[in-house]
Amino acid sequence: MDVKALIVEKVKEKFGSSLEEVSDFRDDLCLTIKRDQIVPLGNFLKNDPDLQFSMCKDVTAIDWATRKNRFTVVYHIHSFKLNFTLRIKANITDESNSIESVTSLWKSADWYERETYDMYGIKFVNHPDLRRMYMPEGFEHYPLRKDFPLLGIPGSLPFPKKAE
Amino acid sequence: MDRISQIYNDEKLLKRLHDDPGLTIEDALENEMVINMGPQHPATHGVLRLVLRLDGETVMGIVPELGYLHRGYEKMAENMSYIEFIPHTDRLDYLATMCNNVAYVLAVEKLAGIEAPKRAQYIRMIVSELSRIASHLVAIGTFAMDVGAVTMVMWTFREREKIQNIFDRLAGARFTTSYTRIGGVAADMDDEAIAMARKFLEEIEPAMVEMDKLMLGNRIFIDRLEGIGILSKEDAIDLGITGPNLRSSGVEYDVRRAKPYLFYNEVDFNIPVYTEGDCLARYHQRGDELRESAKILKQLLDKIPNGEVMANDPKKVLPHKTEIYSKMEELIHDFMIINFGINPPVGDTYFSVENPKGELGFYFVSNGTGNPWKLKIHSPSFCNLQAIPKLCKGAMVSDVVAIIGSLDPVMGEADK
Known part of the structure; x- marks a missing residue:
């Protein structure tokens, strides 16, 4: 059986109504799931004996700027058994900008979620140590949001003062 | 008291x-x-x-x-065209510049649906493997220096210098190569460059034997690495470790074999795997991979076909300079590509290659315009660094230095 058909069938069977969209662009399979189902879906994909998506490769977000649901969180997970990388998307549908953390399933998501929080300001609920990854701790803005200017915001980073 | x-x-x-x-x-x-x-x-x-x-x-x-070298490349990529970003990939993993160039253009080609000619693909493989050897030489040399064997770094840099000279011949720069283009490579590999690569391959083998004699006959070196910083197979997968660090923990996963890109399915090579998962295994792993790369290179230099090095796709691939100056059509295409970009279709793709440090992936979101809407760089050094808290707990201070050296991170890539 084809790997993609197997994954789609299994997920549809378990998460029928929560699965919003299945897309296949340039041979990349992508599942869009309702936000509150992300941890159950991850749990299912990781622990199902036929699938075994045991590694989380990447977590990031997309800022759509003008759309009603502004942010989409994107996960890339890999199965050594199927030799397949799957993309999962979850749209954030309200103003809270928060989603359940997947660190309980994959430890590697720890830093990826911190990075996403740092760059987009998305709060990962139940993350063990959610603080900024790259930017300094007192920084107030989220650099990869589309409304953050390329040249930065003057005065947002403290520079050393001139000696008197 | x-x-x-x-x-x-x-x-x-x-x-x-x-x-x-x-x-x-x-x-x-x-x-x-x-x-x-x-x-x-x-x-x-x-x-x-x-x-x-x-x-x-x-x-x-x-x-x-992290974050002391954060330059915001993902933000910059959103504000420039696909072609303009190629020189910036040099600054990611600055020890394996060619590998980054190749990975980036392959990702763009997947998104835009372009295929480079076979000779260009072979040249890309050759420069990737040369770059892998250069990167592993630095990794081994600096690792040995970290634990106190300063001679090694002189020897490995001597060998690496020859690779930089080949890159100088090919790309006109030793370090910031920016050699690949969307749809091919910037310049053909001439006979002299091939001769230089062959000469280098002849010299690297006895040099590797000498280096192994120097390091593995050294009791102090072995004692400082053996059994230090053990990473189990399960932990390595859970922490998202990639590349040589993953393989030295017993997971046989190499993107070149798992999802062959370029023409890696046409060459014969082994994937070295160690099961110990300690610092010494990671040292051996890099040495073995280096020899495998030399083996791949030998086959590639024999098999490299003749032909074009740039694809013929006028709307997406830059025409040659001499044609721009002599033909109207090419001038228009050049103008359009430079000013408005290559406009790939709406959609998102993830493409990853096997870099010396691990799996380097580019995730593009395109909205159909000349600039990417989003670019996410999945950098191997970033995920490998995540193992440090796990590996260092309970170790001695001097082991911390050995563990960092064995993971071989490059901060240009980890901080992006």
Whole structure:
């Protein structure tokens, strides 16, 4: 059986109504799931004996700027058994900008979620140590949001003062 | 000692000690110590900062702090065309520039649906493998230097210098190569470059034998690495480790074999795997991979076909300079590509290759215009660094240096 058909069938069977969209662009399979189902879906994909998506490769977000649901969180997970990388998307549908953390399933998501929080300001609920990854701790803005200017915001980073 | 035990028995005083973090009792031996290592530290391979909690010389906890080299490449990529970003990929993993160039253009080609000619693909494979050898040579050399064997770094840099000379011949630059283009490579590989590569392959093998004699016959070197920083197979997968570090923990996963890109399915090579998962295994792993790369190179240099090095796709691939100056059509296409970009279709793709440090992936979101809407770089050094708290807990301070060296991070890539 084809790997993609197997994954789609299994997920549809378990998460029928929560699965919003299945897309296949340039041979990349992508599942869009309702936000509150992300941890159950991850749990299912990781622990199902036929699938075994045991590694989380990447977590990031997309800022759509003008759309009603502004942010989409994107996960890339890999199965050594199927030799397949799957993309999962979850749209954030309200103003809270928060989603359940997947660190309980994959430890590697720890830093990826911190990075996403740092760059987009998305709060990962139940993350063990959610603080900024790259930017300094007192920084107030989220650099990869589309409304953050390329040249930065003057005065947002403290520079050393001139000696008197 | 009496005074200290008195303090510990005095509940009032103990409560004050708890409430006020500024208050200390003056006995270093009785306390854990927090020290800061880096960001300016020769053993951290760049600007990695570690905060260590020590009990005597044992590491109780360790927190890596990143971001001292963060230049915001993902933000910059959103504000420039696909072609303009190629030189910036040199600055990601600056020890394997060619590999980054190749990975980036392959990702763009997947998104835009372009295929480069076979000769260009072979040249890309050759430069990737040369770059892999160069990167592993630096990794081995600096790793040995970190644990005290300074001779090794001279020897490996001597060999690496020859690879840089080949790159100089090919791309006109030794370090910031920017050699690949969307749809091909910037310049053809001439006979002299091929001869240089062949000569290098002849010289690297005896040099590797010599280096192994120097290092593996050294009792101090082995004792400092064996059994240090053990990463189990399960932990490696859970922590998202990639590349040689993953394979030295017993997972046989190499993107070149798992999802062959370019023409890696046409060459014969093995994937070395070690099961120990300690620092010595990671050292052996890189040495073995280096020899495999040399083996691949030999086959590629024999098999390289003749033909074009740029695809013929006028709307997406830049035409040759001489044609721009002599033909109207080409001038228009050049103008359109430079000013408005190559406009790939709406959609998102993820493409990853096997870099010397691990799996380098580019995730593009395109909205149909000349600039990417989003670019996410999945950098191997970033995920490999995540293993440091796990590996260093319970180790000695001097082992921390060996563990960082064995993971071989490059901060240009980890900080993006």
